[in-house]
Amino acid sequence: MRSSDYYVPSAFLALVFVAKLPALVRGRNNPLIRSVCALVATAGLCFFFGAPPTISAVNELTGIPNVSGPLVYMIMGVFDCSCLVLIVNWRGGPPDRVRRRTRQWIAVYAVATVALPVLFFLGEAPEERLRDLDTYYATTPYIREMIVLYLGAHLLSATVTTVLCLRWARHVGGWLRAGLTVLVCGFVLNWAFGATKLTAVVAAWLGGDLSALSTGAAPPVAAVGALVTAVGFLLPLVxxxxxxxxxxWTSYRRLAPLWRLLRTTPGEVGGPAGESWWASPRTRRTVRETLIHDRLLTLGPRLDDGVRRRARELAAAEGASARDAEAAGLAAMVRAAVADAGTGTAEPEPAASLGWGVSAGAAALTAAVRPGNGGLVPLARAVGRSEPAGGGTGRAGVRRPPPVRSAR
Known part of the structure; x- marks a missing residue:
C-alpha cells in the first residue's frame, strides 16, 4: 500500500472524531459515547502509526528498531476492546450485567495490551522491518508470541462482535438494523484481516513464504474494514x-400548490428566506408553513362557509372519501377567498359568526390546519387537484368555485 492509503483513512477518521467531540464533552459520563469516540480515535491512530513513514519515524525517534510494532498492536487492542464495549453498551440490558460484561472485556484486553510490549522487549528484533514484521519474526521467541497474541485478540473481537450484531439485527429495524448490517460487513473484513495475517504467520512456521498476504492483501482489507465499521456505527446516529x-423536503414540495395560490394574492409579502438555496429542508418547510398560515389568517373575513359546504357535498357525491371531501371543500373556500381578494373589494362583515367576529368558514379552516396537525398538506393537495385543467373542472372532478364570493 502507498502511504496515502494509510493517511487518507486516518484523516477521515480524525474528522469524524472531531465532529463527535461536542457530544463527548456533553456526555463524558456516558459509556456509549466514550466507546464511540475511543473506537473512532483508535482506528485513526492505527492507520497513522501503521503507515511505513510513521513506523520509520517512531523507530528513529526512540532509537529502538521495530518498537512501532508493539505500539500499533497495542492501539489495535484498544480498538478491538472499544468495539466490544460499544456493542455491549449499545445493545443495553440490565445495568449490572452491562457493567459486568464491560469490565470483563476491558480486563481481558488490558492484560493482552500490557503483555504485548513485555513480550517485545523479552525477544530480539534488531533488524528494522517496516512492512513484514509479522512474517519476518514469526519464528523468533517472544516476538512470535507477541504476534500470535495481537492476532488472536483481534480475531476474538471480530468474531464476537459479528455474532452479537447478527443476533441483534434480527430483532430491530430501520436505521439501527441498517447500521448493524454494515457493522457485520466491517467486522467480517476485520476478521479477514486477522485471518490473512495469521495464515501468513503459520506459513512461515511451516517453512513457507506467504508474506505477500501479510504485506499486500491484509492492509487494504483493514483499511476498508475500519471505514465500513465507522460508517456502521454512524448510520443509526445520522x-x-x-x-x-x-x-x-417532501412536505415543503407538497405545499407548493397552496403556496402558489396564496403568493399570487395582491399585497403578499415575504418568502425569500423560505426559498434561499442555502436553507435546510426543515427551515424551508417551517418558513413556508408560517407564511401560508399568515396569509390564510388575512383571508379569514373572506372565507365563505357556504362555498366549503357545497364543494364538500359535491366531492362526496362524486365518491371522494370524507377526508378528501373535507379537503376539497376547504380548497374551494380558499380559492374563492383568494379570487375575492383579487377584486380589491373591501373585506365583508361575516354573516355567520361563531363569536368574536370569527366566521364559520375561518373556524373550520383554523381547525383543519392548526399548527402541528399536518392539515396543510391535504389542503395543498386538494388545491393542486382543483387547479384549472382544460376548463373549469379540476382533475378530481370538483368544479372550480366562482371567482367571486357567493352571496351570503
Whole structure:
C-alpha cells in the first residue's frame, strides 16, 4: 500500500472524531459515547502509526528498531476492546450485567495490551522491518508470541462482535438494523484481516513464504474494514436526521400548490428566506408553513362557509372519501377567498359568526390546519387537484368555485 492509503483513512477518521467531540464533552459520563469516540480515535491512530513513514519515524525517534510494532498492536487492542464495549453498551440490558460484561472485556484486553510490549522487549528484533514484521519474526521467541497474541485478540473481537450484531439485527429495524448490517460487513473484513495475517504467520512456521498476504492483501482489507465499521456505527446516529430532512423536503414540495395560490394574492409579502438555496429542508418547510398560515389568517373575513359546504357535498357525491371531501371543500373556500381578494373589494362583515367576529368558514379552516396537525398538506393537495385543467373542472372532478364570493 502507498502511504496515502494509510493517511487518507486516518484523516477521515480524525474528522469524524472531531465532529463527535461536542457530544463527548456533553456526555463524558456516558459509556456509549466514550466507546464511540475511543473506537473512532483508535482506528485513526492505527492507520497513522501503521503507515511505513510513521513506523520509520517512531523507530528513529526512540532509537529502538521495530518498537512501532508493539505500539500499533497495542492501539489495535484498544480498538478491538472499544468495539466490544460499544456493542455491549449499545445493545443495553440490565445495568449490572452491562457493567459486568464491560469490565470483563476491558480486563481481558488490558492484560493482552500490557503483555504485548513485555513480550517485545523479552525477544530480539534488531533488524528494522517496516512492512513484514509479522512474517519476518514469526519464528523468533517472544516476538512470535507477541504476534500470535495481537492476532488472536483481534480475531476474538471480530468474531464476537459479528455474532452479537447478527443476533441483534434480527430483532430491530430501520436505521439501527441498517447500521448493524454494515457493522457485520466491517467486522467480517476485520476478521479477514486477522485471518490473512495469521495464515501468513503459520506459513512461515511451516517453512513457507506467504508474506505477500501479510504485506499486500491484509492492509487494504483493514483499511476498508475500519471505514465500513465507522460508517456502521454512524448510520443509526445520522440516519434519523436524514429521514427528518427528507420528510421536511417532501412536505415543503407538497405545499407548493397552496403556496402558489396564496403568493399570487395582491399585497403578499415575504418568502425569500423560505426559498434561499442555502436553507435546510426543515427551515424551508417551517418558513413556508408560517407564511401560508399568515396569509390564510388575512383571508379569514373572506372565507365563505357556504362555498366549503357545497364543494364538500359535491366531492362526496362524486365518491371522494370524507377526508378528501373535507379537503376539497376547504380548497374551494380558499380559492374563492383568494379570487375575492383579487377584486380589491373591501373585506365583508361575516354573516355567520361563531363569536368574536370569527366566521364559520375561518373556524373550520383554523381547525383543519392548526399548527402541528399536518392539515396543510391535504389542503395543498386538494388545491393542486382543483387547479384549472382544460376548463373549469379540476382533475378530481370538483368544479372550480366562482371567482367571486357567493352571496351570503
Amino acid at each position: 440516519g434519523p436526521g436524514l429521514d427528518d430532512q427528507a420528510t421536511a
